[in-house]
Amino acid sequence: MSDIYQHFRKDEEPFIDQALEWKRIVAEQYRLKLTDFLDPREQVILTSVIGQSDEVKLDFFGGVPEAERKRAVLYPEYAEPSAEDYQLQAYEVLYPEKFASIEHRKLLGSLMGIGLKRQKFGDLIFAGGTWQFICSEEVADFVFSQLTHIGRVKVSLEKIPLLKLKVPEQDVEIRDDTVSSLRLDTICSAVSRQSRQKAHVLVKNGLVKVNWKVIEDPSYSLAEGDMLSVRGFGRFKLKNIDGKTKKGKWRLSFEKQK
Incomplete structure (x- = not known):
């Protein structure tokens, strides 16, 4: 093993x-x-x-x-x-939508700010002008009592069944490419469509995340299933690594989230 x-x-x-x-x-x-x-x-x-x-x-x-x-x-x-074995609880965020707005990073930051780790939360969903999120059932009551503000916006939570989760439209672009290596700077160059030197600088400046963690090592090797976030260029999922070409380049397919 x-x-x-x-x-x-x-x-x-x-x-x-x-x-x-x-x-x-x-x-x-x-x-x-x-x-x-x-x-x-x-x-x-x-x-x-x-x-x-x-x-x-x-x-x-x-x-x-x-x-x-x-x-x-x-x-x-x-x-x-x-479905009950997964012990999930969904919430809808209630706030004065006409007078305030909520961003993904602020919602996530507020959830982290109540003292729980990221692994206790699933997706944060924005669809139809409404924010919803999913958390582990074991922390649901604590989240309900503690999350009262997102940034400066006063909010309250409403428990909703999973069936009422609004699934956002999947707006992704599938790209196929070949790269010389699986190094972070090489793949950043491919997804951002700029030179490897410029991608190298992005990584060194802390502007690139792999699986939601800042990685500043340009030689860091990516793998199938990795989520890549490049500041200013969006988010990408390395969907498949399909082996090498006859010239020794890696064949990749990845999803760009629009």
């Missing part, structure tokens, strides 16, 4: 260890294991760790099928998880 580490980055080893421990618990104790919300890259890693196991099965759910961040349920082969 230790061979699995060679397929992933050094900084991902703690998550792999956690995933292996979840798998062991389910296999030995014959019970469901529910995780916090996982980002797309963590979902890829967990899927790889579980693999084609006959003992332990795996499913993801984030409130709506299109969710980016999802909780995972690991379960014995004889079990079948239901």
